[in-house]
Amino acid sequence: MTARAAPAPARGVVARILPRSAVDGPGNRAVVFLQGCDFDCLYCHNPETRALCVHCGECAPACPSGALTARPAAGPERPFGLEVAWDATRCVDCGACVAACRRDSSPKAVAMSAEEVVASLGRQRAFLSGITVSGGECGLQPAFLESLLVASRAAGLPGLVDTNGSTDYAALPALVEAAEGFMLDVKAWDEDEHRALTGASNRAVIANLRFLAAAGKLYEVRTVVVPGSFDAERTVREVSRALVDSGSAARYKLIRFRPQGVRARWRGLPVPDDDTMAALAALARAEGVREVVVV
Amino acid sequence: MSASLSVITDRSLTYQQKVAALAKVGEETVRPLSIDPETQALRDAGVVCDLFEGSAPYRPRYVVPDYERFMRRGSAFLGLEPPRDIWEATTALLVLYRHVPSITTFPVYLGDLDALLEPFVRDEAEARKAIGLFLLSIDRTLNDSFCHADIGPDATTAGRLILELSREQKNAVPNLSLKYDPDRTPDDFAILAAATALEVAKPSFANHRLFASEFEAMGLGDYAIASCYNGLAKGGGSCTLVRMNLAALSPRSKGLDDFMGRVLPDAVERQLSYMDERVRFLVDESGFFESSFLVAEGLIRKERFSAMFGLVGLAECANDLASRGSSGAGRFGHDADTDALALSIVDRIASIVGSHRVGRLEANGGRYLMHAQVGIDSDRGVSPGCRVPIGEEPELVEHIIQSAPFHRYFPSGIGDVFAFEPTAKSNPRQLLDIVRGGFTHGLRYLSAYAADADVVRITGYLVKRSEIARLNSGGQSLQDTTALGRNAVNNLGVLERRLRS
């Protein structure tokens, strides 16, 4: 047996930390949103977490409170010759910077170590069941994600991973082991439909669904229902079968599309009615899914 | 109109409520207590208040029978053998409840029901039926929300049935506490309790480790939660509860120094002397401890009785004193200096109360127990105990951390009430997390309900909104506490608590 080399201390790009949420897994959880995502979903509710900031400086003048400053900077990571710094103490959370950014990014994402993230929870810690790491897409920062799950677990806070499933988790056994469980989005079963919806293939997603379910690491699967955008019935049926086939106890959450917070051009997407949602839930139950939730 | 005639002709009172009210009128015809003029002046000013206990104490305010002993030995006076099955057990308890004295005529403590009934749970279906009828009888015959039952800290079938049936029946009575100990109470049982609380506003969560260690240290051993949230020695109780209205006291001072140095210590001494006098009459003259069969049969013992020194309106008192200081002071619950001032007031009261001994009572070495009183229905602009006023509540975790330092001073009761968004029901473990975090920070007692429940916690007791509506439309309500709840809704805005998500 050989000792595993200690992973290099990884810093993550953290978009935001919500100290306490009751809707991101069991109990109260701190939610750590990582910056950066490889899908481009029509109904994305956090478009400002999609891209890493390139420090173009365009958002700085939009800030009404002087929280953003663009200073001259050099180097390959600063192609515009600028660096945008964010002063949290002056920020009034108005959102003007995010609205001004044309690159689906935010100047407020910060690089943090796993220990810093855990320490930032402070007095909330005693009131939490654990943490949930979300995004953006947290799987794009696997080394940091693993170190965060390990540090959090050591602090008595097991971590759930909220992921779009584009990362091959079967190739990351230490990360999977460190996680309490996964919350996986399956946006569409058909690959072409998935591409139309997200701009990316879903092969990795479905492979992860089967892998995590069989490994007993799947806490929840979610599908956002947008009438007319994909075959929801087929998606729900196939996901349900995958869960039942692997004996997974994961619950299946069916989410009604809501236009609030979505990019302006997609706010007109149709919202599913109660009957549609109830029929899909009934379908999942009929397939034998243990717990089906409609929100 | 005379007091008795106005009771007799009151169309909003049930027959039972009239009988109890007439007993009070009768008691008020005698005034055997000797009260010095200065103390009487504080009573007249609403600073010192015995909360309608009556002018001639003929029974302790809070009687906490040793129901375990009753189950083991039955009662010679009542002609009851020890029960042998669930039907006999529930019937025996209902019989005894009828004979437990209090100031409302209804018992304030109904026992640690899960432990009492568990030995008789043999067939679950039969136990469910028996306990269901038992709880129904309690709600329909003990018509007062201060009737309080306890469960926990261990999980039992009886405890689970009590929770499940409470959720089904949605009754205001009994008030219910779960003695919660993270090392003993399994998560699934605690989550069932949390889910039940979010449906029917009970049980509340009592910090079992804190209560148990304190009552052990006081040499009293086993404790019970009675009435609102009062920690008391099992097999004993409290002779009286007198409260100090700090909101009414601070305006009588010239400022902080005068308050701490003169006004407060003087008022505390007067309240102590008034309590001493009530205890003296009860113990020396009323004959209660010489004549009650509960004493004769060992179900209560005089040496396990104390008395409760209550206080109310700390927030308003601290805000008043802080605002009269030099710099622009912040509000209680939001400003560290004002909170520290409030804590020093409580500390000062506790040290005076702690150095006072009453020879007649042996419990806790003759020292009275501190109690954060929840208020009475006529209070206006007086927040319960040490609570932050409704409408000014901080964020949930900040609120709990702000409140926790006060809790250690009040072994005979203090608690916070939190109202949750109805969506909280889908994640009851969230409430358990709040309870666990609170207890880690030293919180003693926590109650929760969801905003859409019919049963709501007023201050320490439960009332059904539908019953308040019935009273408002000119009808009668079975529970005497409904009228109190209606007034508190109007005067304290208890339905406007900040909603937590």
Ligand code: SF4
């Ligand atoms: S957040 Fe957007 S606009 Fe602002 S500097 Fe970064 S990339 Fe440019």
Ligand code: SF4
């Ligand atoms: S959110 Fe903060 S940083 Fe962004 S514009 Fe507003 S104040 Fe400035």
